Amino acid sequence: MPVDLSMRVAKVSRRMVLRGAMALLSIGQILRPLWARALTARTGTSQSRPPEGVETAIVSCSVNGEHHHLMMDTRTTLLDLLREQLALTGTHKGCDHGQCGACTVLVNGQRVLSCLSLAAMHEGDSITTIEGLAAADGTLHPVQATFIDHDGFQCGYCTSGQICSAVGMLRELAAGNPSYVTADLSAHAEAVTEELHERMSGNLCRCSAYVGISAALSELAQRKVPA
Template sequence: MDNARSTAATDVAFTVNGRPTRLSVDSRESLLDVLRERLALTGTKKGCDHGQCGACTVHLDGRRVVSCLTPVVKVDGRSVTTIEGVGGPDGELDPLQQAFIDHDALQCGYCTPGQVMAGIACIREGHARDDAEIREYMSGNLCRCGAYGGIVAAIRQAARR
């Protein structure tokens, strides 16, 4: 296998938070690294870098994905939403972001962007009918501080809206 060929630059064009983006990327780059290092969208956190903690959760065409395991070349022609893209145009919070504040659903805050992105998907995909379903759907997002009770309450509140 020609190693130079496998790492050649590839052009990708995708939308990030409603803005068209075109980049030349290394085929080995993850979406997470491109978002943080190339596009300065640092709200998406790098936790485990193995897809196990959920801190890097973003939406790809409206579905949640862990961006650390998503090769950036796979987002060509698609739409990515990060935590920076969920609020309103004038800076108003998404209802789930407000619910996180209302229910003190964060402590250190490191996991919060990924929790919010997964929670929005949980609600949008109809998995917020009861606490057990919310817990199951959110089980891929870890909180080292243990704010799970507040997270579930926040999702329940936002789902009612």
């Protein structure tokens, strides 16, 4: 008896696909240490002697709660350090010019464009990437879960930067930090749509999933979700 594959495909919802993608990300977090060790063994990244004439620095910092003592070329960006030495490839390289926001991470709780920040500047800093937002048991961060609920992405390439930026933005909003569109600088900024859009304007989505992103941000701001 022939099987109607179209009926089976129709039962697979977008949300099921997105949750499956997040599950794969959690698996990636488990495999990341093995991948990082293999990458270091293959390329000699963190401990190998640099080429002659290259100026290096040794930086100690915390990344997603893990302490690292790293040797690097002083020209290395934070983005390249995360991706190439620590195998944290959830942070994406988009424009590499600080214009798209895809590489946004959190440094000491504040959002930073990692493609414009030299890794050697982060001695003693605490850095959080998209891989470090979920709880140790795999429970998603509220911002991650809300983005899924509102279909706040399509291809997903900008999403790690969008989510990290949203976490930092909510902290700024809760602290009362004004933005360019805040009307009264002496009052606490309200989480209105115009404020949220201005504060996230540095994160671009080429798929134009802004409707879902905006809905997710509005819900998070209304719920005053701790970031």
